[in-house]
Amino acid sequence: MTDFDITSREIDGMAPHGTKVGLLRVLGPAHVWALGVGIVLVGEYMGWNFAVGKGGAYAALIACWFAGLLYSCVAMIDSEVTSTVAAAGGQYTQAKHIVGPLMAFNVGLYLVFAYTMLEAANAITVGFLIDTVAVMSGHEGLDQRPFIVLAIMFLAWLNYRGVLATLTFSLVITAIAFSAIIILFLATSPVFGSNVLQHKALMTDLPYGWLGILAAMHFGLWYYLGIEGTTQAAEEVRSPARSLPFGTLAGIMTLLIAATLTWYVCVGLMPWEYLGQSGVPLFDAARMSGSTGLMVLLGIGTLFATLASANGCINDASRAWFAMGRDQYLPSWFGAVHPTYRTPYRSIIFLVPIALIFALGAPLDQVITFSILSGLLEYTFMPINVIMFRKKWPLDAIKRGYEHPFHPIPAIVLLCLCSVAYFAVFLGYGTQLVAMIAFYIIVSLWFHFWRYRFVRRAAQFTMPWPRPNGY
Amino acid sequence: MARYVPPTQSKFGQVIDVIVLLAMTIGALYIPLWFGLAGSAHVANVAENPTWESLGQNEVMVEKWTQLGYADPAAAAELITGRFDYSFSIGSLLVMIVVIVGYYAIMLRFSEKEYRDVIAEKFNGE
Numbered sequence: 001m002t003d004f005d006i007t008s009r010e011i012d013g014m015a016p017h018g019t020k021v022g023l024l025r026v027l028g029p030a031h032v033w034a035l036g037v038g039i040v041l042v043g044e045y046m047g048w049n050f051a052v053g054k055g056g057a058y059a060a061l062i063a064c065w066f067a068g069l070l071y072s073c074v075a076m077i078d079s080e081v082t083s084t085v086a087a088a089g090g091q092y093t094q095a096k097h098i099v100g101p102l103m104a105f106n107v108g109l110y111l112v113f114a115y116t117m118l119e120a121a122n123a124i125t126v127g128f129l130i131d132t133v134a135v136m137s138g139h140e141g142l143d144q145r146p147f148i149v150l151a152i153m154f155l156a157w158l159n160y161r162g163v164l165a166t167l168t169f170s171l172v173i174t175a176i177a178f179s180a181i182i183i184l185f186l187a188t189s190p191v192f193g194s195n196v197l198q199h200k201a202l203m204t205d206l207p208y209g210w211l212g213i214l215a216a217m218h219f220g221l222w223y224y225l226g227i228e229g230t231t232q233a234a235e236e237v238r239s240p241a242r243s244l245p246f247g248t249l250a251g252i253m254t255l256l257i258a259a260t261l262t263w264y265v266c267v268g269l270m271p272w273e274y275l276g277q278s279g280v281p282l283f284d285a286a287r288m289s290g291s292t293g294l295m296v297l298l299g300i301g302t303l304f305a306t307l308a309s310a311n312g313c314i315n316d317a318s319r320a321w322f323a324m325g326r327d328q329y330l331p332s333w334f335g336a337v338h339p340t341y342r343t344p345y346r347s348i349i350f351l352v353p354i355a356l357i358f359a360l361g362a363p364l365d366q367v368i369t370f371s372i373l374s375g376l377l378e379y380t381f382m383p384i385n386v387i388m389f390r391k392k393w394p395l396d397a398i399k400r401g402y403e404h405p406f407h408p409i410p411a412i413v414l415l416c417l418c419s420v421a422y423f424a425v426f427l428g429y430g431t432q433l434v435a436m437i438a439f440y441i442i443v444s445l446w447f448h449f450w451r452y453r454f455v456r457r458a459a460q461f462t463m464p465w466p467r468p469n470g471y
Numbered sequence: 472m473a474r475y476v477p478p479t480q481s482k483f484g485q486v487i488d489v490i491v492l493l494a495m496t497i498g499a500l501y502i503p504l505w506f507g508l509a510g511s512a513h514v515a516n517v518a519e520n521p522t523w524e525s526l527g528q529n530e531v532m533v534e535k536w537t538q539l540g541y542a543d544p545a546a547a548a549e550l551i552t553g554r555f556d557y558s559f560s561i562g563s564l565l566v567m568i569v570v571i572v573g574y575y576a577i578m579l580r581f582s583e584k585e586y587r588d589v590i591a592e593k594f595n596g597e
Binding site: 099287332367432 | 499
């Protein structure tokens, strides 16, 4: 049991949950920042550039800013709700308390799939990067699979051994990866005397017209996808009411800077047709700068960014899976906490083979699309969630760690941008979109008509809040 | 309201549930892949004996392609001419809208029903 009630109007603290052995509360705001940015920063190192392929260089920049607006709304909304519903499972736990069990089950799966697929994409990139370096050093035909397996197994082991060590590791390598982007920008920027950037000669008009700008929003999400994962640390931070909003909002600001700098450097160094299909664009940009030092730095940055992201993904997916197991939404076996390391160890181990199946057997853009779609479904839930939250518990009903401004404008903007993103995915990946939603409909029916019978009704409502308005 | 007492699930039942969930998860990605339905509609239009000029590349672009390892325009032609096919029918767009809106409508409706039970049991029991 925890010591304090975050909804108290007198004191800050953490939400209670009746587990005998709980997760360990050891994280600070820097770890929250590292968790959010660590997961996402890999999006600057690979994946965002597919937006260039879908609409051209200018379209990718516009997508970068609109996706930035979308995620700013996500971060604000998340900061308010998470600073109040401070428990493992993040948006899953929010949905359980605010919208209802079936929505919560779906949101839990969105989280697990978004992060597990992202973890798989990271592992694929690790293998691709090592292969690229091997080819550059004259070793053709390297088998990438052992590196993919090793990366996933190592990070799962790190997560198994404890959250403080794993997120401190993330903090260090994320900071190095972020610094590498800044250094690349400074080293190539004309402000500092360099003339390697050739925007004028390389920039072309919109190859797909305005439709391409809409289409680019699909992979534009990749610039920031995963920042909402900070909420998964809610049960393990020392002061969620302060640390979560601070870490999340500082994280989105960091990413807005990193995303714009990344776009600027890359489109000034490569033809858009190549950039749009590159596996490791920032590393390629460093290669094109002509500096061996930059190439090595960005190679290390790419490796660190992918490892930090996969590390955070294992952390977040396992917390969501663990939270669902603890509530019996999934077999309760998953709700166990390791007696020594205080981690959700069974959930961590269980998700390893799933990540491996996708990392070893699916194409990168499909895995990314799977992750993006799960994220997109989650972002569509968020405006519904916050509108219901404010309606059921108005501002004066319970204390929030953070109150986001201009409600409901961020919710409406988020919903509109999600609609644009759905259309963007539909352009080029329509069948994948329909297949994904068909899966969620089938699994929802399975939950409602079968699995929900094992869930204790009142026991899943763990927040000490008053009865919601209208019920 | 009477407190709902859920049945205890056997270990075998838990294993079956996990297998069902896993099968659905893996199927969600691999079924579209197996049937060739997943992925982008991406087509390249490579002409015979392409030149950098015919591919619309200026001097700087050619220099960059060469730096990237594409010294020959034929090697880069597929990348340069590759385009997504964004043509779609209004019918398929409507199907997508109905699927997404319908999905959320189902979610919210069933969730609301379950949520009322949770609140009734939680607050009537206190």
